Amino acid sequence: MRxxxxxVDEGDEFLLAGFRERCGSDAAAQQAxxxxxxxxxxxxxxxxxxxxxxxxxxxxxxQ
Amino acid sequence: MASEGVLAxxxxxxxxxxxxxxxxxVIGGLALSAWNHARYTRDADVLIAxxxxxxxxxxxxxxxAGFHPRHQPPLRWIDGQxxxxxxxxxxxxxxxxxxxxxxxxxxxxxxxxxxxxDRRLPGxxxxxxxxxxxxxxxxxxxxxxxxxLADAAMVLRENRDAIDVSRLERxxxxxxLAADYERIRQEAFPGEAEPxxxx
Numbered sequence: 001m002r003x004x005x006x007x008v009d010e011g012d013e014f015l016l017a018g019f020r021e022r023c024g025s026d027a028a029a030q031q032a033x034x035x036x037x038x039x040x041x042x043x044x045x046x047x048x049x050x051x052x053x054x055x056x057x058x059x060x061x062x063q
Numbered sequence: 064m065a066s067e068g069v070l071a072x073x074x075x076x077x078x079x080x081x082x083x084x085x086x087x088x089v090i091g092g093l094a095l096s097a098w099n100h101a102r103y104t105r106d107a108d109v110l111i112a113x114x115x116x117x118x119x120x121x122x123x124x125x126x127x128a129g130f131h132p133r134h135q136p137p138l139r140w141i142d143g144q145x146x147x148x149x150x151x152x153x154x155x156x157x158x159x160x161x162x163x164x165x166x167x168x169x170x171x172x173x174x175x176x177x178x179x180x181d182r183r184l185p186g187x188x189x190x191x192x193x194x195x196x197x198x199x200x201x202x203x204x205x206x207x208x209x210x211x212l213a214d215a216a217m218v219l220r221e222n223r224d225a226i227d228v229s230r231l232e233r234x235x236x237x238x239x240l241a242a243d244y245e246r247i248r249q250e251a252f253p254g255e256a257e258p259x260x261x262x
Contacts, residue, residue: 001184004096005066011103012065034158037105041161045146048165051206052144052172055239
């Protein structure tokens, strides 16, 4: 878990530094970060729904 | 720090769900971390087993604890699956964190919640229940992205002595995941022809 905490904290700093370089100001970088998170969330939500829904076994799955 | 925010969000959400007596288990990136595989994730995901008639009570409990539903109505049904997504901003945090509540709809998901185990997360948190590593592998195989398959392989590799392989292999066949499981097993244990743990 400690490794995870470091990864999240340093990942955030890394991403924000990149957005700051691209956008110029802290406020714009934060907004760009939120937009990036929202885009990532769309993909994540779809994966969560797939996870809940499951799928039917196929012949290659041994049934 | 973002990690403290994620953990504070999980703790507050976990307690709010507890006031409703909801059976629940942590899944997602925090569960990966609890089973020795860390990757970047900023949200907290909880799988719950609940009667649909109690959803309003659940939403009220989380709202009272400072959580804001991301959608109205809060419960969304997508492809027949229920999900409630919240934002929570812990004290001192610059940005909110996401807390997703996923409704267990299948026997496998309900059983995964029921057999979850206590794990203590850092930051002085109370123990939370986390799905067992074999169930987490199945969950990741069901999610199905390349990153999920990589996660599944890592959980298998990092927890080989803790995994109930018989149950895992039964689940992957029943859920149509045997081909994907074999792929990640080979990734986790390259060159091993036999199953990773003796049965």
